[in-house]
Amino acid sequence: MRKSRIAIVGAGLAATPHALALNELNDEVEVVGVVGRSAERLERFANTYGFPIASSFNAVLDDARVDAVLVLTPPHTHLELVEQAAAARKHVLLEKPLDISMPRAERAVEVCRKAGVQLVVVFQNRFRPAVERLATLAKSGALGAIAYAGVDLRWWRPQSYYDEPGRGTYARDGGGVLLTQAIHSLDILMWLAGDVSTVVGATATTALHSMEAEDFASATLTFESGAAGHVLATTAAYPGFPERIELIGTNGTAVLEGGHLRAFFHDGRVDEFHDPSSSGFGAKPMDFSHTAHRDLLKDFLRAIREDRSPLVTGDDALRVQRLIERITAQTGRRP
Known part of the structure; x- marks a missing residue:
């Protein structure tokens, strides 16, 4: 070869x-x-x-x-x-x-x-072992029909991170926490729960950062399947916590926190899997394994x-970026 x-x-x-x-x-x-x-x-x-x-x-x-x-x-x-x-x-x-x-x-x-x-x-992140296991649960039908899918990303970036010229600006980065950090979790959310039909969103820049774009965003979603959804994303949550993705299905609930996956089924079974690798949720953005790359x-x-x-x-990336655009467009912040 x-x-x-x-x-x-x-x-x-x-x-x-x-x-x-x-x-x-x-x-x-x-x-x-x-x-x-x-x-x-x-x-x-x-x-x-x-x-x-x-x-x-x-x-x-x-x-x-x-x-x-x-x-x-x-x-x-x-x-x-x-x-x-x-x-x-x-x-x-x-x-x-x-x-x-x-x-x-x-x-x-x-x-x-x-x-x-x-x-x-x-x-x-699609290639992280715990995410692959979550995808198997969702796509095999083990969780049943998805009724709710949500992302909770409470990360931390110090001001020094945003002091780099251009970082967190619309001209260089195109936005803040949604397009730079949460985009990975939002990709997984849409990969497993499908396209979004309605969005009600809000963004803000908290007192913890001096930057042009948002360091906080939230949205309530309705997926085309009829499932409900929610997004919370920030880089102002000191000292940073593993991101959480939750899928609630008609047969059970799966919760992924960082690399720790737990699935609770209506018949009493519990499936648990742990991948010790980090995702760079704290002050060191590159604090993660290269194995998924x-x-x-x-x-x-x-x-x-x-x-x-x-x-x-590329079409997968477009879908996620359209969702982010729909969240930020409702705030009137972006030029």
């Missing part, structure tokens, strides 16, 4: 778990180049993980050896990079979110579809090789 060849665009905070994952998958994939804006950071990253530095993004796109690009740059840069990659017939693995607005997000998905290249967004990368590479749909698609 020929190794897939991938280039990395961006060497910032999000790059570390991907680099660790790629090195573990070195029997399947070769990193042929890394590009980034900061020469110092790029050299440090490349030396740490043993990757070669490419001269430019254009050089990566012109390199016939490159099958795919891994885009790890800030959200407001995504569309243009995706457009260039698609035009060069390179498959794209894109850090979330798709981009900072729905028109730009939709355009990113459309250009990849027209070019016939794969677009996968980094929703690595590894499994997402593996699925991406095999989807390319086998010409099949990956587990996470």
